[in-house]
Structures are given as C-alpha cells and as structure tokens.
Amino acid sequence: MKKLRLGGLTAGLLLACAGHAQTPVTAPATAPAPAITVLKAAHLFDGRSGSLTSPGLVVVQGSKIIAVGANAEVPAGAKVIELGEATLVPGYIDAHTHISYDHEDDWAQGFYEGMLRFPVEQSFHAGSNAKATLRAGVTTAREVGAGDFVDVALRNAIEAGLTEGPRMLVAGYAIGSTGGHCDSSPFPPQRVNPSGPLQGVCNGPEQCREATRLQMKYGADLIKICASGGVLSESDPVDVPQLTSEELRAIIGEAHNWNRKVAAHSHGDAAAKLAVEAGVDSIEHGSFLTTPTLQLMKQKGVYLVPTRMTQVWVLDKADTYPPKIGAKARAAGASHSAMFKNALKIGTPIAFGTDAAVYPHGINAQEFGDMVELGMSPSAALLTSSQGSAKLLGIDKETGTLEAGKFADIVAVPGDVLQNIRATEKPVLVMKQGVLVKQAE
Template sequence: MKSHLAAALTGLSLALSAALIAHAQAPASAAPAAAPAVQPVVLRAAHLFDGRSGRVTSPGLVVVQGDRIIGVGASAPLPANARVIDLGEATLLPGFIDAHTHIASDHDDDWAQGFYENMLRFPVEQSFHAARNARLTLDAGFTTVREVGAPDFVDVALRNAINGGLVEGPRMLVAGHAIGSTGGHCDASPFPPDRVKPVGTLEGVCNGAEQCRVAVREQMKYGADLIKICASGGVLSEADPVDVPQLTPDELKAIIGEAHTWGRKVAAHSHGDLAAKQAVEAGVDSIEHGSFLTSSTLQLMKQKGTYLVPTRMTQVWVVAKADSYPPKIGAKARAAGEAHTKMFKEALRIGVPIALGTDAAVYPHGMNAQEFGDMVDLGMSPSTALLTSSQGSAKLLGVDGETGTLEVGKFADVVAVPGDVLQNIRATEKPVLVMKQGKVVRGGE
C-alpha cells in the first residue's frame, strides 16, 4: 500500500514539475495584454473659476487624464490624442459640494402624506428612491455631499453602492442615524408606544453621557463617516420647541469627544442660540441652520473656527410653504425664517466661516444650487458664495486635498454653467456639463 502511494506521489510531483517548466518556457506573447490607455479629455470654455483665487479667468481650460486633473489654464499642454469638449460661452468650476443633505429621504409637497409614505416603506424599497435622489443631485452639479442623517442605514448602503459602481451619484460622506435625546428632533414622532416600538441608541436616541457614547459607537460600527447631533429642537418635527437645548453639556462632550477620538467630525443641528453655544464650547465642527444665533455665539464660532452651514434655501422654502404644514410646524417655520435672515447678515458681518449646505429633502432633490443665489440675495458676493462650496464645504468635510478646486493632481470634479458665473450666480442652477472623477455624467455631447 505504501509503495503504491509513494509511486503516485512521485508521479504527481513529476507532472507538476513538468507543468512549471512548461509555463516558465512559454513565449512572452502568452502574457495578458496591457489595458489600453484612457483617452485624455480637454474641457474648453470662455471662462474658468478655479475655486481658490475667487476670480474668473479667460479663456477656461481643464485637461483630464483618468480621474485626475493634469492641466489647468490657457497655457496647459494639450495631449495630441485628447478628446476636446468645447463648451463655448460657459464657465468651468469645481464640482459643487453640499455639506447638508438627506438624499436617502424623499421630498413631498404634502408633508403629512410624505411622512407616512416614508414610514411605510421597507428599507430596500427606500434604497431605490435614494439612488434616484443621488442621480438628481449629481446631475445638478454636486459631485460630493455630506448626508447628515438617514433611517435604517440607507445612506451607508447608498454610499457603498456608489463607490462600488452599482449606481451613479455624488461621492458621499454619511452619518447613519442622527443622535439626539428622547422626545427631541432626532427622535421618532410620538406614536403610541404600544403600537410603535420606541427607538434606542442604535437609532440614535440616547440619554446621559454613557448612552450617547454607545450611540456614537453604534453609528460608527455600521459605517458612519461623521456624526450628526440634534442639539436643539427642529422646525419639521411636531413635538419639540424649535430653540430649546436637547442635549446637556455632558452629553455633548461625550458625543463630540468620542467622535473626535475616532477621527470623525460632528455636525450639530441647532436653531437655538444656547444649544449652539454649548455645542461650540464642547468642540463641535459645524452648526447647521443657526436661525436664532446671537452675535456673541457667532463671535465664538469665528474664534474657534466652527463652521456655519446656514441651509438658507430651506428657510426660504419652508416660509413660502408654511401654510401647507401642520399649524405647529408652520408657526415654527415663520419664526425661524424671520430670525435666520438677521442671523445670516450678522454672520457675514462678523466673518464666521461658512460652508454651503442645503437640507435637501426639505425641498425637491436636484435644486441644491439655488443656495448660491439665495446667499447672494442676502448680501454675499457671488465669488464668496461659490467659495462656500469649494473652500468652505471642502475643508469642513476634510476632502479639500482631493477636490473642491480646479488644480493639477486633484479629482476631475468639474461643472460648467452658462455665461460668466460671477455676472449671473443663478447660472449655477443650470449646468451644461457635469464631470465626476473624470467621467462625464451630464452634457458633453
């Protein structure tokens, strides 16, 4: 028996040796062919806003190889075999960045109808809605977004699907569930508890510092790139006053400290002044909305480098639609909208760092660029408004080393809009070309 086994093993060894020798002697032509080189792309236009200088230069030229920019400006060398896309009387800009979206959720003009439809959908079904919203956002020129709260980790799934090439959408940084206290803006609506089970830390609802640490860790465990908190009440929630603090200083310190330890930034929803001040003192990275912020809190934000994400267009939207909301919500919308106008002008005067964010889903997805014009309507210059995306949002999200400006070595995230954008900021709402990481996703025919 042993001799037969030894003979078999010897035969197998000889066969393997012969196969290895044959492979080593195979001609070089048997090696797999190299992948063909990606054709360079040249984008031409009458104007260029690089996102750093704050100026428009003419003519505009961006040279792209693969997913990166390899040349910018009229003197950039042109590859001989490049595909040239001539956009005529247009402005080339960095792909827009929205620091406050809810792509994983839907907008509905009928607030109550939309609320209950969303409640009744399975997460898998909602993922298809989210993919549609992502494509609308990308087509609007937004190549990077921050998703600041979504149910059922739909935002994590959408980010992964986009990164895996399964669906088209902007690059996403996601928060998982927003974190807040029982009964607050980040909690579920006050359904009868015997019919709808109250949510807990996995869904972002926590009370006390230790529970709040758990909630942060759970969001990160399941894929959150950042942490979103509800420091004060909200407009589009029925049970809570809009300006009341909803997290204690100890809870804020626990959340922010834990997130920062893990290298995650923290965004704080806060209409109320005291809630925002406490969050800033605890080290939060940005205040979202900020309707009732006072001069002293805005001064503190400037001192600490805390960003304001004003979501101005949402204020405009909810005030215009206030009569269509339930009475409690309509009243909060009017109060917050009036205060927000004064706050924004004061923030401009003080020089608080501002990052563009829109609160997409409060309004229909794909309208995000209205934010530029709405900020200009309150006294911001067109150039500064554009810089709230290319400088403000890019730095707040921590992606300014990769995108946000048209510079050699960065991702080829490019938008083209009609005419001279500094002469007509509303042109940002009508992009004629969108390129994300070197791929043209809109226009360019």
C-alpha cells in the first residue's frame, strides 16, 4: 500500500509539473518608483558642517534623501512642500529615553499605579508616549531600561508598522546590583519577589554576565548599567559605586562580544571612572564628574550624555518628592551645572539625551536650549544629536545628517534656528524615513 500511495503521489506531481510547464511565463510587473517629495525652507542646518545655508532644499524619494542644497534639481512631478521662513534640521536622536514608562507629576502615585499595570496595558501607554516623542521631532530614540521587555515589544511594533514612534534601540532591563538604582524598590520580600538576573539584578561577575546575556537573548540592542546610585530611587545613595570593576568588566566584555554598546548611569565620579576604565561607551547624567574623569573620557572617546533638562526638572520639583529623593535631587542638580561647563571646557564628547519620563514625554527638544544656557553654542548643541548621538548609537552612516543616501529623518523649525535654539521645541514638520508624520497647517 505504501508503494501504491507513493506512486500515485509521484504521478500526480509529474502531471502537475507537466501542466505547469505548458503555462506561458510572464515577467513580473515592475513596481512604480517611489514618489518624490521636496522640502523647501529659508534655511538648512545639515548636521555635519555646523553652519546654516540659505535657502534650504531637500529632495526625498521613498525613505531616503536623494539630493540636498539650493542647487539640487527638483524633479518634474515632485510634491513640493513650501515651509517659508523655517530651518530644516536632521531629526533629533535622543540617546536617553524611557518611553516605555509614564511621567506623573505625583511621583509616588505614578510609581505605584505603574506597578499595578499588566505589561500589555503598559504597552499601550508606551505606544502613546512613542507617538508624542516622534511628533516632537525625535526620529530615533535609545531606550535605556524598561520592565517586562515592553521596550522590545514597542520597538518591534513600530518596525512592523503597528504603531507610530521613533526608530528605537532598546536595552531591556537595566543591569545593576542588589539594592542599587537598577533594583526594584525595597518591598517586603514576603510580598514582592526580589528581582534576579532576568530583571537585571546581579552580584558577582558570573551572575552579571548571565544578566547581560539574558537581556540580549530577549532582544536588547544595547546594555544599560547602573554604575552608581540614582536620584529617583528610594534606598541608595546617589553617588556611590554599585558595581565592582570585575562586575563591570564582565558586563561590558560580554556586551561588546555581541557588538552591543553599554551605557552607564552614573551620577558619581568614582563609579564613572571605574566604568570608563572598564571600557564603557557612555556615561549618563554625570552630575559629580571631576576634571580627571572628564579628561579620561575625552582620551578614551567615552560620551557624556548629560540629560541636562532632567537635572533642571528634578531640582525644580525636589520639594514634591519623598524627602530622601528630594535631598538627592538637590545635591545632583546643584553639582550638574559646574560639571557640564567643565566638560565643555575640556572637550569631552557630548551626546544628546534627555531622560524622558522624568519629565512629560514630547518636550525633548528643551535639552538643546538648556545646554545653550550653560554656554554651549546653538550649533554645537544641535551637533550633540546629529554627530554625538548618531555616532554613539552607531547609526551615523544611516541618519543624523541631511545628506544624499541617508534616511529622510527631517525636522523643520520656525525661523533661523541658530538665532533661536528654542525653535527646536516647536517643529512645524516632522518626517521619519520619508514618511510625513507631522505638518503644521
């Protein structure tokens, strides 16, 4: 019976193939070329030269820029968007966000409400935050820590076109030691299970290596560590080291083996120095960094992601936090201004990052103006995104500047941006990879 069935099947396949062979073969239809859009404005900041050119013109086809500059040819039939007295700038690249979390003015209420949400519910919140972030001009975001792998799910949903948001590079759970800034709050262990390596909490080099591997297994594009204490955590001092040199080297070495970069949350100077010596790629916040550490970062090409606007925010809101957190906010905020000015003087590499969720989502561009208020030029502030963050994230060959061949990640802001850096906070047009996601009427 097996031979008969096999023979019948074989005969049927032969007949089907014979019949198929007699069907004429037709060439597949050629897909039409993607539509062309031309953006015209009074000015253009290309993100590479550091200067403004006038007039500004960018030609976009599909997801890419095909021509830039006043002499660029406008193809027949192209859709032309006239933006008047505006400046075209590269889409913002925010290297420090928490889009997967919500901002609440009442810290305690927001914290405990968030604890009660199922991951799927939180994903809907994250999607709303992502849309607000994109419409604010952030076309690429690095998400440096989220619970329940909500950030991985959000990245995947955006890439699949299921929801609107920036291109995202995500970290999964941030990694740190027991009781540290990356650990959960000190709930009674009989009521809330303590976190372990899957949730990024580790002790000793081997367990920290395991925690790193777990984040990468479940989809992390990068690794975030808590090298020092933090402000908005309840049990730890703000500036002390929380990972040993051996733990740092295990995490960073494992991540780099997988070609993943490592961002180190560190307000404290000693912790940042340990992380830099271990090979970290960026120091986030850096409130208490000293001259020798900033010089070492410059020497090794380690970026400072200062999240300046968050320091301004928490210092202003310090009285609304629980007393221990308020005291840490005042200490970090008071030290941060002098540190930032010192970093400028030394020439430490700086990348644009904001710590979104500490403040309301969608006002990321305030970071540009806040850095300018501390002595950075408007041009240099814009370059912290187009050059700093793009290179830190390893995507500078794809985006960050307005050049032919790059993704059409473009923002238009009112007037001359170098005369008014706060214009970045009010984009009149946002385009992500050639798709128009916001245009003022």
